[in-house]
Amino acid sequence: MIDHTDLEKTFLLKVRPDQLFSITCLVRQKIMNPGYDPKIQVEVDPTEDTEWNDILREHGIIPEKPRKTEELEEEAREEKKEQQHANRLENKTLNELDELEDDEEEEFLEKYKQKRMAEIRRLASKAHFGEVYGISKPEYKKEVTEASKHCFVVVHMSLHSSLQSRILANLLNLLAHKYPQIKFVDIPASRAVENYPETSCPTLLIYKGGDVIKQYVTLLRLAGNQTKISNIEDILVEVKAIKDTDRRLVKNNEPHDEHSNIGEHQLSNEVGEDEDDFLINRFII
Structure with missing residues (x-):
């Protein structure tokens, strides 16, 4: 639970005197009514990694910090790597997957085996006919x-x-x-x-x-x-x-x-x- 007084104190330490009343009202409104959409413009740099900005982001006053290009590229590389693994394993039986344990990353292989077993169980649950x-x-x-x-x-x-x-x-x-x-x-x-x-x-x-x-x-x-x-x-x-x-x-x-x-x-x-x-x-x- 957030301590209203501490939160307000944090805001007060960061704002100019002429912003004091508006910011205090804004904070109280956001705490009491999370759905409140504030119209007050706060002079901050949303790209800065500060405690002040973290508080503003937490309450939806400023947008989330833009992700760095490096982070996005790393995530894309990981997704591509996982897809390449999945493509190699797509048509393997569970026994064949066991034989690949030395060649594939253990964590990914185990996750993929669990996925395949879930698919087998799903098919088995639908197997009502057979003739x-x-x-x-x-x-x-x-x-x-x-x-x-x-x-x-x-x-x-x-x-x-x-x-x-x-x-x-x-x-x-x-x-x-x-x-x-x-x-x-x-x-x-x-x-x-x-x-x-x-x-x-x-x-x-x-x-x-x-x-x-x-x-x-x-x-x-x-x-x-x-x-x-x-x-x-x-x-x-x-x-x-x-x-x-x-x-x-x-x-x-x-x-x-x-x-x-x-x-x-x-x-x-x-x-x-x-x-x-x-x-x-x-x-x-």
Whole structure:
């Protein structure tokens, strides 16, 4: 608590006699009413580092002391250094971060590890799904429109007789396990929309906030019959359902990582050996 008398004495020692009454009133007003905006002009150099100026700054009578260029430059250097550290560590696993302890500043590394662990916990708390849910038309509003107010929802309007629809179904099954924080649903197109054209299947819809934010009719705008997990991941990154730096993304895996093409390898086994047209098109195109 500030002693009013001492504060006033400090002011009195610093001012000229002709300023005495005005300054005393100003100080009392500021102490009794912190929101008071004084209009009295006090003759001081706000750049001086004095006890007098400290008191004036404390009570908002003069502005804060301008920061020195050297201080600003030092702060900018520190921020740049931290950003360089962060960029180097961005896609490292916790085990890889442990291996870097000898090369990085311990304090910064520990802070970054805590940040990564918090991010992992955040993702885990959102991991409610993990599979593709089959839904009916009466369930659409609740399972898609309403659900998208809390998370991203990816809808596959499917047609079993469509090769591309079967390709997409396999990809979405893999993605649902890979990104359990995103909800994936499947509904036969004919049940979702009466007389929906078979030539428009598969249709891929992405919902957020109760609205469709992205739509693909067939896979032609992607890679057609050669569509891979990475193509769908690019869409999810574009709509911000996944961060571009997410280590789970195929593109963020090491080139020779045995898991880097997960989905591409599995898909070739899951589509089936009876898809002769698929294989012919794949090698001819």
